[in-house]
Amino acid sequence: MKLTLLLAATLAAFTAQAQTAAPAARAAADQIATKKGPLTVQPITHGSVVLTWGGKTIYVDPYGGAAAYTGLAAPDVVFITDIHPDHLDPKTLAGLSLGKALMVVPPAVAEKLPAEYKKQVRVLRNGQKLDTLGMSVAAIPMYNLPEAADAPHTKGRGNGYVLGLGGKNVYLSGDTEDIPEMRALKNIDVAFVCMNLPYTMDVNQAAQGVLAFKPAIVYPYHYRGQNGLSDVASFKKQVNAADKKIDVRLRNWYPAAQ
Known part of the structure; x- marks a missing residue:
């Protein structure tokens, strides 16, 4: 009986540890x-x-199954950029x-969220701002060029975001092309920029856009398209051929594809 109880306790401890351990393939944090x-x-x-800052945890476009978030703190804020299933x-x-x-x-996302979340939602339209939990938030347009009613991402439907965190400005592009609103950004310290055809922009467009607004650090993300992974x-x-000061950080966003 004692052996059975000991084995049960050991199994329970192992299971708890497995549930809280980070997935082995997840890229290391910066x-x-x-x-x-x-x-x-x-x-x-x-x-x-x-993102974790100031004791707060921020999830952006949580996708791919809850197991991918094993071991991470529950979010204080969730940002969702668009209605497509790889974002919502x-x-x-x-x-x-x-x-x-x-x-x-x-x-558009608020309209499609399950009813259970409605009381937690704050709706921002392109151009609107919010101050919450010690951070500032600005909703930035994200859309395809040329603008068309049947484009995968029409202007005004989704949001990119600029977050102000402790004096740093963090840009989350969402699904966009090399639009004027992105090129016009100022004082961006960290940028997450998409590059996947045919849904957003190609690598060349993304590079030219980044060279226009010159973030201090840029992470290529959202780079899986119809023909596999983009050449980050x-x-x-x-980017670095034109501007060596921009810190381009390549991280493994698709461990299952390796």
Whole structure:
């Protein structure tokens, strides 16, 4: 009997440890200094990233299954950029602990969110701003060029975001092309920029856009398209050939594809 109890306790401890351990394939987190403590950047997959700053945890476009977030703190804020299932993923949301989370979304996303989240939602339209939990938030347009009613991403439907965190400005592009609003950004310290045809822009467009607004650090993310993964090494080469000061950080956003 004692042996059975011991084995049961050992199994329970092992299971608990397995549930809290980070997935082995997840890319290592980065830390970026701010005036109010470190900003931790944890790549998850595709357009999903977790930011931790000032004791708060921020989930961006949680997608790919709740297991990808094993071992990470529950979010205080969830940002969703668009209605497509690689951004608004109800199955992943249902597996996460969202009881305390504010959900910042564009109107089109708010309309499609499951009813259980409605009381947690703050709707931002392109151009609107919000101050919450010690951070500033600005909703930035994200859309395809040329503008067309049947484009995958029409202007005004989705949001990119600029987050102000401890004196650092963090840009999350969402699904966009090399639009004037992105090129016009100023004082961006960290940028997450998409590059996947035919849904957003190609590597060349992304490089030219980044060279226009010159973030201090840029992460290529959301770079899986119809023909596999985009050539992010070429993106880095193009950017740094023109501007060596931009820190292009290549991280593994698709561990399952390796």
